[in-house]
Amino acid sequence: MIRLTSSNYHPAYEIHRQGHSHPWSESMFADCFTEQYRAYGLVLEDSYVGLYVALFVLDEATLMDIDVAMSFRGRGLSKQLMAHFLQQCKSKGMQSVWLEVRASNLVAIGLYQKEGFVLIERRKSYYEMNDGREDALIMKLTLV
Structure with a gap:
């Protein structure tokens, strides 16, 4: 796992x-390298294949993004990214972890549920889609 910085994030941004x-703008992605954020890239064979971006505030962490390159999906790499993220949370003394996910993203929801995340709220029509809007699920994991 490689910590993303303003000088090495470009391949991760492409993922x-x-x-x-509806991805973030590059400038928004680049803003995630301040002290409160943790952004890591997963590298295999000298190429970025995944990433996560998280925000740490007081004793709560928010998983802002986790993604694996299309050609590397289905290999358990999201589990590796999640394990690294949760280890970061524990080492920083986080008490809870929050995230939001598209209601249609069943693979991600399954991963989060296996890690112990529970549904807290459903936000109707939160995400833009090419043909309308989609609900967001707000999920939480309690670490302590």
């Missing part, structure tokens, strides 16, 4: 951009 129908 983010290709993995979302």
Whole structure:
């Protein structure tokens, strides 16, 4: 796992951009390298294949994004990214972890549920889609 910085994030941003129908702008992605954020890239054979971006505030962490390159999906790499993220949370003394996920993203929801995340709220029509809007699920994991 490699910590993303303003000088090495470009390949990880491409994974983010290709993995979302409405990705963050590059400047928004680049803003995630301040002290409160943790952003890591997963590298295999000298190439970025995944990433996560998280925000740490007081004793709560928010998983802002986790993604694996299309050609590497289905290999358990999201589990590796999640394990690293949760280890970061524990080492920083986080008491809870929050995330939001598209209601249609059943693979991600399954991963989060296996890690112990529970549904807290459903936000109707939260995410833009090419043909309308989609609900967001707000999920929480309590660490202590």
